[in-house]
Amino acid sequence: MSMASQQQGERQDAAVLPFSGLRVIDLTWHVAGPFGTRRLADWGADVIKIERPGVGDPGRDIPPFYEDQPGLERSGLFMYTNLGKRSMTLDLKSERGRQIVLDLVKDADVLVESFRPRVMPSLGLDYETLRAVNPRLIMTSISNYGQTGPYRDWEATEITSYAMGGAMINTGHPEREPLNFGGRVAAYQVGAVAAAATSIHLLSVEASGEGDHLDVGALPVWMGAIDRRQSYLMGYQYGGGNSTRPWPAGAIGSGTWICQDGYFMTTAGPAMFPRFMQMVGMGDLLQTPEWSTPMARSAPERLDESLAVIVPWMLERTKKEIRAECQEFGVLGGPINSFEDLHNDEQLQHTQFFQEIDHPTTGPIAYPGYHVKLHFVDGSGLPARKRAPLLGEHTDEILRDVLGRDEAEIAGLRSEGVV
Amino acid sequence: MTADNSSVNSLGAPNPGNPTKPDPDLPLAGMRIIDFTVVFAGPYGTMQLADWGAEIIRVESTTHFASTTRGMLARPALATVQAQTNMGMGMPDSEPGERPWNRSAVFNAHGRNKLSMTVNLRTEEGQEALERLVAVSDALVENNLPQSMERQGITWERLSEINPKLIMIRMPAFGLDGPYKSYRSWGNHMEAISGHPLIRTYPDLSPEYAPAGVPSDAASGIGATLAFLMGKRYLKRTGKGLLIEAPTAENFVPLLGDFVMDYSMNGRVWTQMGNNHFYLAPHNVYRTQGEDQWVTIACRNEEQWQALCERMRHPELVNDPRFKDNESRFENRAELDVIISAWTAEKHASWIMEQLQLVGVPSGAVINERDATEDRHLEHRGFFTRVTHPEAGTHKALMTPFKSMNNPGVGPRRHSPRLGEDNEYIYKSVLGYSDEEYAEFDKKGHIGMDYDPSIP
Numbered sequence: 001m002s003m004a005s006q007q008q009g010e011r012q013d014a015a016v017l018p019f020s021g022l023r024v025i026d027l028t029w030h031v032a033g034p035f036g037t038r039r040l041a042d043w044g045a046d047v048i049k050i051e052r053p054g055v056g057d058p059g060r061d062i063p064p065f066y067e068d069q070p071g072l073e074r075s076g077l078f079m080y081t082n083l084g085k086r087s088m089t090l091d092l093k094s095e096r097g098r099q100i101v102l103d104l105v106k107d108a109d110v111l112v113e114s115f116r117p118r119v120m121p122s123l124g125l126d127y128e129t130l131r132a133v134n135p136r137l138i139m140t141s142i143s144n145y146g147q148t149g150p151y152r153d154w155e156a157t158e159i160t161s162y163a164m165g166g167a168m169i170n171t172g173h174p175e176r177e178p179l180n181f182g183g184r185v186a187a188y189q190v191g192a193v194a195a196a197a198t199s200i201h202l203l204s205v206e207a208s209g210e211g212d213h214l215d216v217g218a219l220p221v222w223m224g225a226i227d228r229r230q231s232y233l234m235g236y237q238y239g240g241g242n243s244t245r246p247w248p249a250g251a252i253g254s255g256t257w258i259c260q261d262g263y264f265m266t267t268a269g270p271a272m273f274p275r276f277m278q279m280v281g282m283g284d285l286l287q288t289p290e291w292s293t294p295m296a297r298s299a300p301e302r303l304d305e306s307l308a309v310i311v312p313w314m315l316e317r318t319k320k321e322i323r324a325e326c327q328e329f330g331v332l333g334g335p336i337n338s339f340e341d342l343h344n345d346e347q348l349q350h351t352q353f354f355q356e357i358d359h360p361t362t363g364p365i366a367y368p369g370y371h372v373k374l375h376f377v378d379g380s381g382l383p384a385r386k387r388a389p390l391l392g393e394h395t396d397e398i399l400r401d402v403l404g405r406d407e408a409e410i411a412g413l414r415s416e417g418v419v
Numbered sequence: 420m421t422a423d424n425s426s427v428n429s430l431g432a433p434n435p436g437n438p439t440k441p442d443p444d445l446p447l448a449g450m451r452i453i454d455f456t457v458v459f460a461g462p463y464g465t466m467q468l469a470d471w472g473a474e475i476i477r478v479e480s481t482t483h484f485a486s487t488t489r490g491m492l493a494r495p496a497l498a499t500v501q502a503q504t505n506m507g508m509g510m511p512d513s514e515p516g517e518r519p520w521n522r523s524a525v526f527n528a529h530g531r532n533k534l535s536m537t538v539n540l541r542t543e544e545g546q547e548a549l550e551r552l553v554a555v556s557d558a559l560v561e562n563n564l565p566q567s568m569e570r571q572g573i574t575w576e577r578l579s580e581i582n583p584k585l586i587m588i589r590m591p592a593f594g595l596d597g598p599y600k601s602y603r604s605w606g607n608h609m610e611a612i613s614g615h616p617l618i619r620t621y622p623d624l625s626p627e628y629a630p631a632g633v634p635s636d637a638a639s640g641i642g643a644t645l646a647f648l649m650g651k652r653y654l655k656r657t658g659k660g661l662l663i664e665a666p667t668a669e670n671f672v673p674l675l676g677d678f679v680m681d682y683s684m685n686g687r688v689w690t691q692m693g694n695n696h697f698y699l700a701p702h703n704v705y706r707t708q709g710e711d712q713w714v715t716i717a718c719r720n721e722e723q724w725q726a727l728c729e730r731m732r733h734p735e736l737v738n739d740p741r742f743k744d745n746e747s748r749f750e751n752r753a754e755l756d757v758i759i760s761a762w763t764a765e766k767h768a769s770w771i772m773e774q775l776q777l778v779g780v781p782s783g784a785v786i787n788e789r790d791a792t793e794d795r796h797l798e799h800r801g802f803f804t805r806v807t808h809p810e811a812g813t814h815k816a817l818m819t820p821f822k823s824m825n826n827p828g829v830g831p832r833r834h835s836p837r838l839g840e841d842n843e844y845i846y847k848s849v850l851g852y853s854d855e856e857y858a859e860f861d862k863k864g865h866i867g868m869d870y871d872p873s874i875p
Contacts, residue, residue, distance in 0.1 A: 016657060018649035035676075043649055063697060064681035076680030127824070146822070151796040154776045155723070159694060159702060160783030163715040164772075164794075168704070169787050170506070171630045172621070177704050178713055178785050180694045182619040185634050188674040192641045197821045199648035200471050204446035204825070213824040220802055223791060224820030225637045228459060231507030234528035236788030237814035240509030243788060244711075256616075256627045263626045265611045270499070271486035295498045327602060334608030336626050338690060339682045342614045342672065350597035353669055354679075365683040368673045371642045374653070375575070375662040 014383045016376075017044025022202070025104050025111040026050065026085065027092075029057045031184050032218065033114030033142045034081040036191030040110070040198065041084035042370055042385075048104065048398060049082060049389065053089040053417060056391040057082075066362050072391050073361050079388045080367060081191075083357070087389035088398045089419050092123050096418045101125060102133050103403050109205075110198055114142040117152055127213040137211040140198045142190060146217025156218065158186050165222025167229050170243040178245065186226060190218045192371075193225060252297060252306045253277070256336060257314035263336035264314060264322050270294050272332060279329040280313045282306070359387045395419050436848045437474045438841055439532045439833040445472025445826060451849070452647070453478060453552055453559040454533065455573065457485040459633070460606060460667055461562030461590055462529040463640030468647060469532035470819050470829055476552065476845060477535045479838055481867040484874045487605075489520035489838065493874045505788065511811045520870065521810040521837040530835025531806065531816065536846070537839040538865050540571045545865060549573075551850045553581045558647055562590035562639075562667070565600055575662040585660040586650030588643050594666045606633035609668050614675060622691045635671040642670040700748040701727070703756050704785060705763040707771060713785040714768040716759060716775065724748070726778040731762045801828065808834035839868040 014020060022045040026037045034049075034057065041047040051057050056072055059081065065074040091097040102125075105111060111130060113120055120126055120141070127139050141147055144156035159180045162168050166186065172179040194216045201212050224230055232243050253268030253276040268276035273294075277283050285291040290302065314322065319335040326333040337345070343366070348354065351373075354366040367385075374382065399405040399419070413419045441448045450473040456462045469475040484493040491508065492499070494515070501513045510522040520526075539545045549572070553559065559578065561568055568574070568589070575587055592609050593599035610616060616629035646663045653661050672679065681687045694715075696702035701724075702717040718724040721744070728736045736742050736758070741751040748755055763771055768784035775782035784790065792815060797803065806816040811834075818830035846852045846860060860866050 016653070018652040018656070020656070039645060064677060064684060064687070066684045068685060076684050077677045080676045080680050145796060146800055149796040149799045151776075155779055155781040156783070157696075157699075157702070157717040157719060157781045159696070159704070159717055160715045160781045162783075163704065163713070163785040164783035166634075167632060168715075169711070169713070169785050171619075171632050173624075173628055176621060176624075177694065177706070179619055179621070179630055180704070180715075181632075181634060182615045182692065183675060183678055183689075183697075185615070185638075185674045188676070189634065189638050189641070192638060192645070192674075193821060196467065196641050196644040196648070197823075199645055199652075200446050200467070201823060203648065203651065204444075207446075208444070210825065212826075215822040215824075217800075217821070220797065220800065221820045223797065223802070224817050225463070225641065227632050227634045228507050228525070228636060229791075230463075230817055231459070231525040231528040232505060233788055233791060233817065234814070235505040235507045235509040235524040236792065237816075238509045238511045238522075238524050238811070239513060240503070240505035240524065241788075243505040243507075246504070246506070256611075256629050256631075258625070258627060263629070265608055265616070265629070265631065267605060267607065267631075269486060270491050270495075271484075293496070295496060295502075298502060323602070330603055332603050332605050332608055334604055334611040336611050336617050336629055337614050338617055338688050339614045339675075339678050340688050342612070342679070343682060345612065347593045347597045347599040347668070348672075351594050351666075351669070353672070362684060366679070367683070368676050368679050369669060371665070371670045371673055372646045372649075373664040373666075373669075374649075375664060377579075377659060377661075 011381050011383050014044060017383070020044035022046065022110065023108045024048065025101070025108045027111065027113035027115070028142060029114060030059050030062070031077070031081060031187040032190040033112060033194070034059060034191070035188050036142065036194035037112050038081055038083055038085065039192060039195035039371070047085040048402070049085045049087045050090045050092070050101070051087055051391060053091055053392070053419060056089070060391070079359055079362070082388035083367070084386045085389055086394035086398060087392055088395040089392040091418050094418050096413065096416070098124055100403065100418070102130070105130050105133050105137060107402070108134065108137065109202065110138045110140065112140045112142065112194065112198065117141070117143050117147045131211055135211055136205050136209060138198055138201050138205060138214065139211070140194050140214045140216060142194050142216045144217065145219045147215045151219065158184055161218050161222055162186050165219045165226065165229070167227040167232060167243070170232070170245055172245050174245045186218070186222060189226060190216065190221050193221045252303055253310065257310065259314045259322055260316065260318045262319050264319055264333060265336060266326070266331060266333040268331065272330070275329045276331050279325050279331050280310050282309055355385055357385055357387050360390070392419070436844055438534065438844055439469070439474070441472040441474070441832065442826070445829070448472035450474065451476065451556045453556050455559065455561035455563065455568070457488045457563060458605065459525065459529065459636040460639035461560060461643065462488070463637050464590075464643030465533065465560055466529045466531065467640065467644040475533040476556075476849070477530075477533050477836065478549070478552070479535055479537050480539055481537050481839065481864070481869065482539055482871045484520070484870055487525070489526045490523035493520055493870045495519055516810060518810060518837070518869065521808075527808060527811055527835040528816070531831035532833055533836055534841035534845060535836035535839055536842050537867055542863065544860065544863065546572055548846070548850055548860070550581050553578050553585060555849060556582070556585065558586040558588065558650065560588045560590070560643060560647070564603060565589070565591050565595050579660055579662070583660055584654055586647060586654065587660070587662045588646050588650070588665055589662070590639060590643055590665045590667060592666065593668050595664050606636045606667065607631040610635050610671065613668055613672050614678065618678065618689050618692050620691050620693065622693045622695065626691070634674075635667055638674055639665065639667040639670045695752070698749055699745060700752040701755055701759055703759070705756070705760050707763045707768040708765055709767070712768045714763055714771045715783045715785060717781045719781065723780045727775065727780045730774060730778055730780070731759070733758065804830050806831045806834055810837060837868060838870070839866065842866050
């Protein structure tokens, strides 16, 4: 037993996990869909990932690659978004391939797909067909714009969708161009919403026995669920006009500062402003008429006076020292970290957030951990996490154990290129 | 309540008196959740549960104002409210009104379909009311500084003894345990620690200009929504309640998973990417006609690149050695962006978007709130509805971010609760107090729709 698992007590049997016993047929590719079904796999679901024979999920071609060398089993993105799933290859365009999907659906609880809205019907796998096979099925469709509406078939990438759905216009410096999200944050969020949506509706299946078709479109998800966009839209309805890219980023005491060994971000809204002033040694000024009210403080001279104190105060201290001061005075703040800093972060080290997972290509390396921690009453830990599947690694096993096909049938499917 | 009947709450029946009147066919109808959430991340998570039918009881107090939940201050000066630009913090017509805490845009956006009660937990009878509430609820959700909950007696040890089937979801910024346990943080500071501002900021400016957006707030909310459903399924499987810890940092870092993987696999540290893609070009935002108007354009393959060149009436670029393949375009992206900017500068952003989408090139106008409200796609999908709030008026509001075929049209059933609006229903129908006992709570200052006058 490793040190980590000793600290967490005995490992739980996988059967106790929340989604244990749930079977998910996974027809998702790229980023958002695989991340969503992985959240279900994380918590115990048996996720059967269907991939194209020979080439697999196009996500296998997306960098970063181990040692920067492309290859079907070398994408870090794929390894990360497909942890704990089983992979089977299947030609969805063949009639026998389609029949295998329908056979899988019979005993499944969920099917998730992230094709363009036209694809599932064109494969003869529309919701009505699947429902006829299994009336209790939850089908979750993930797409760029949703299953209906004039933009349904439009193209999208993360930056174009964030522009149309998110708070891009409010992000950045007023004299510069608006800024995108980092990396693929927006796509991951769509997957996270799809996992939550699916799990909510699994409850109604239990109560009513009726399945459902869920429409998770990235644009409405971004509009409704990214970066407080929803509150900005309400603010606009309330007559507040369009949001801008504000600078300085907030009131006095809010911003990102150069400090002795890097950069540090603080926020000092009206309620917390006095604490910030005390921290930087300007507390006495709060009694003066120039500083006593939020209105008085909004004069531009006050900003200049504050900068004359705050800038040198920050420069004289390290990130760690500023954090300690923030702690003492109850001020909101945090250092601007790189991914190297993140990796060595003392809190994440303490909670053992990063998990070492072995893979034939990479050997054991650190992955980001689960999104929540389950505190089992007996103090036990979660079962060991399984790596992402190799392309078609479980094809035979699924045909044999899930679908009851014999060796001759499996050989036949293989020779015809169906699997 | 039986362990396997998850759609019926502890009272044994769907809540008939719930003032928000959830449709009994909604997936979460009949569930009751105690809501101690503040600011945005927690409230956004319980909003999802409220939308899909759960009875969400916000436990508030007339003697404590949690800043930025119902506005920055309980009683902001008129001039302060007027000076507030949108950014989600405004009030209708920039008027604080008699009770500003019922008029905050951010609260009235995520508070829909929830109930509000007031109670002073620093008293014995207040704690008794909390115990009664815990006994008849399915879950408790909170996202406060851990020790502030513990100070109020809200601990797993105590609550799970009162109700062994309770699901408790705690959303600290960093952890219920560890060196940052008591570290004060909003989403933007937690994101700074997680590495997000540094990767998204301008390549050519000092990181002082790193933006302070908060995608982590909605992400944490959704993570907590899933956690509640996980708890329900665990209860069904084992008959036991569960404490689920959902630190917002640990929920957000997974959304940066590929950066973590690149560091683990190759030791690479990405930084200051701005609008650059990892490897695609073109991929940027371009200035268009009008003030602060922009359009995004990105090409994922050669077909899209060729279509873009033709639409820009620059077919010769396809054979230009600087741009002959994605690798060359990425290498020479600065020159490429100059050419594209020249084309976009005198055109309308949404015209460019429509023209490029017509030929299959990914493009999106950078829209503001007005554009979003008027967007034809969202309009067609019925994304907006109208909600009337007794102290804020009638305004457009959003439906749920995803749709269900069986339950189309899920969204706001009732306005966001005014402070203490549902006290009578909660104390009497949910907690079972008599009229006399309720009057006693009132006399002792628990019941109210106004913050104590001493609160600024």
